Amino acid sequence: MPNRDVLKGDWLPNISVDCVIFGFQENHLKVLLLKFRNNKVWSLAGGFIGKEEDVEDAAKRVLWQRTGLENIYLQQFHTFGDLKRNIGAIEKHQEINLAMGRSNDDLNWLSLRYISIGYYALVDYLKVKVTLNELSDDSAWMDVDQIPALFLDHNEIIKTGLVHLRSSIDTKLAAFNLLPETFTMSELQKVYETILGKVLVRTNFQRKMLSLDILDRIEKKYSGGAHKAPYLYRLDRKKAEAFLSSAL
Amino acid sequence: MPNRDVLKGDWLPNISVDCVIFGFQENHLKVLLLKFRNNKVWSLAGGFIGKEEDVEDAAKRVLWQRTGLENIYLQQFHTFGDLKRNIGAIEKHQEINLAMGRSNDDLNWLSLRYISIGYYALVDYLKVKVTLNELSDDSAWMDVDQIPALFLDHNEIIKTGLVHLRSSIDTKLAAFNLLPETFTMSELQKVYETILGKVLVRTNFQRKMLSLDILDRIEKKYSGGAHKAPYLYRLDRKKAEAFLSSAL
DNA sequence: CCAAAAGTGTTGCAACTACACCCATGG
DNA sequence: CCATGGGTGTAGTTGCAACACTTTTGG
Known part of the structure; x- marks a missing residue:
């Protein structure tokens, strides 16, 4: 370098x-x-x-x-x-x-x-x-x-x-680059909300993200928290590329 | 200069x-x-x-x-x-x-x-x-x-x-800059079709353009052609600016 | 049980598509 | 009349927003 x-x-x-x-x-x-x-x-x-x-x-x-x-x-x-x-x-x-x-x-x-x-x-x-x-x-x-x-x-x-x-943000899946390898859905939502400058309805956001078919859900969950732990997700590189190229 | x-x-x-x-x-x-x-x-x-x-x-x-x-x-x-x-x-x-x-x-x-x-x-x-x-x-x-x-x-x-x-093309009304002051609807459609690289349905295109509320129809028509002459339209600068600023 | 997380169902709206159809007009 | 231009109606689809509701799970 x-x-x-x-x-x-x-x-x-x-x-x-x-x-x-x-x-x-x-x-x-x-x-x-x-x-x-x-x-x-x-x-x-x-x-x-x-x-x-x-x-x-x-x-x-x-x-x-x-x-x-x-x-x-x-x-x-x-x-x-x-x-x-x-x-x-x-x-x-x-x-x-x-x-x-x-x-x-x-x-x-x-x-x-x-x-x-x-x-x-x-x-x-x-x-x-x-x-x-x-x-x-x-x-x-x-x-x-x-x-x-x-x-x-x-x-x-x-x-x-x-x-x-x-x-x-939508066409290039840019938001994922701001997160670590694995993240929760609510973290992802926060990123979207911050970039877009407005709050989003959780249920609709979740449905939209899952319907893109670009995420893998990791079965390992957060440890330590009280109550139910959120799932972790990971961007599936292959699926993401397929999505990006299909969008043209 | x-x-x-x-x-x-x-x-x-x-x-x-x-x-x-x-x-x-x-x-x-x-x-x-x-x-x-x-x-x-x-x-x-x-x-x-x-x-x-x-x-x-x-x-x-x-x-x-x-x-x-x-x-x-x-x-x-x-x-x-x-x-x-x-x-x-x-x-x-x-x-x-x-x-x-x-x-x-x-x-x-x-x-x-x-x-x-x-x-x-x-x-x-x-x-x-x-x-x-x-x-x-x-x-x-x-x-x-x-x-x-x-x-x-x-x-x-x-x-x-x-x-x-x-x-x-849609957000900035770019296409109009390729046309003269006055133009027919089918000319406008051709511009859109050429830029977008696909054919558009005339009736829907017409409705969409008119619904933007940015055009003035000139009552003077083409002279000389056989059959009914097309109307001429002109982009209304004030309406266009209103449209552009409303779109943010 | 409770609280947080995850997800489904449903309704309604707005925009767009495809296509049938009608009116206007110059020759 | 006909050919072209100009326009409406309408049915189907899609995507999205709003919100009610159910299920899962850790403590």
């Missing part, structure tokens, strides 16, 4: 990749954010594109560098290319540069104009081991509807990504 | 914009293609992005430069960033460079690696006045399902664009 050093790499100029990394934690949809070192500015996980690197590989690499994960559900959704996406960032850049012990003219790479290709990733947040880079000194999973003002237009990127996620 | 000279412009390196310009002609969905000068290679209308230019403005400019049209339905749909999108193009580049009287090393800008942001445009093909640039010596509207092997990955770009167009 590739060089992690953003500053020394042989990158394409003026282009970057930003990843909206979604995770599901405590019944909430969260986004992984990074905080600039010695600074209060938070941002998405982003990176540059190697001169000999596919754009998609760059996104995979960024995801891998920050989370340690590979083979993740990753979708390109929009490219952000307005000049004004940098507006308001100049002061922030100054803060960041100063905080990093660099002069503003010496390190103006951040102030250059960047066109950013937006990807969203769906991960099992329990599997994520966050690795910070030299630009950041903190990370956090933030609830999608409690996100502070971020670097550049990253708030808009998240919003746009969420819209795309929403529209692909 | 901007400088038309691609070679002298102050452009961002490694990034381009490609426009799939759709038009509707003789009951067929067509794409506007350009032929490289003294060469047999056809390509989409493309261009570069000015250092001080929004990406979307670059797409609008490219569209305007080739068609003379402004205020056109234009949608970004995907960014193509594989290294291998250039594969197979090297020989073509050589042909093109030679044909243009340039040496290959002197003019290797075409052989550079480009990431291309794909847009599709929907135009009334009767309004298009094609203007060639210094790279091309011919243009043509080609039927979407009869397109020859194109420059780079332009075939794939068209295919992907068409998929996106298809999925937005």
Whole structure:
């Protein structure tokens, strides 16, 4: 896997990749954010594109560098290319540069104009081991509807990504990528509810999921809880693929 | 409007914009293609992005430069960033460079690696006045399902664009942008059928369109035809906007 | 027994499909 | 009159939403 050093790499100029990394934690949809070192500015996980690197590989690499994960559900959704996406960032850049012990003219790479290709990733947040880079000194999973003002237009990127996620939840079975290998039906329902932003009727949801014929019920059940334990389900990869290809 | 000279412009390196310009002609969905000068290679209308230019403005400019049209339905749909999108193009580049009287090393800008942001445009093909640039010596509207092997990955770009167009036909009323101001119901139906790639039942289609409450029927009718003349319809902008915003 | 989990049955609505049928109009 | 265009009626289907209800099971 590739060089992690953003500053020394042989990158394409003026282009970057930003990843909206979604995770599901405590019944909430969260986004992984990074905080600039010695600074209060938070941002998405982003990176540059190697001169000999596919754009998609760059996104995979960024995801891998920050989370340690590979083979993740990753979708390109929009490219952000307005000049004004940098507006308001100049002061922030100054803060960041100063905080990093660099002069503003010496390190103006951040102030250059960047066109950013937006990807969203769906991960099992329990599997994520966050690795910070030299630009950041903190990370956090933030609830999608409690996100502070971020670097550049990253708030808009998240919003746009969420819209795309929403529209692909049924056709691409996207929600399952946010859950661990096995899960209960009510956990699955919570994921759907969070992504869609509305509550669903349990019985109808259950019927719909089962009728898709993509789930295996594991006969082993939760241990420990009081009362009846919920069943665990697992996405059947073969059935899921059959479903996805039948939907065209 | 901007400088038309691609070679002298102050452009961002490694990034381009490609426009799939759709038009509707003789009951067929067509794409506007350009032929490289003294060469047999056809390509989409493309261009570069000015250092001080929004990406979307670059797409609008490219569209305007080739068609003379402004205020056109234009949608970004995907960014193509594989290294291998250039594969197979090297020989073509050589042909093109030679044909243009340039040496290959002197003019290797075409052989550079480009990431291309794909847009599709929907135009009334009767309004298009094609203007060639210094790279091309011919243009043509080609039927979407009869397109020859194109420059780079332009075939794939068209295919992907068409998929996106298809999925937005109902929610964004995209089809109307391919027709002139006034049109008959059967013309409209043909547009839908061509984009969706299947035949529709006339009566149901008519009912559906009328029930959207977005059309005005013009009492003036076709002149000249034998038998009863069809009514003309016009998209009512206000009603259409109401529809679009109600759909959310 | 109780409480939580899992699942079925039923009703009604809305949208879409297929198709039969009728009216309008220009020649 | 006929051929084409424009439109309604209606029956069947499907998917979904709402909600009542039953069964299972751990303690």
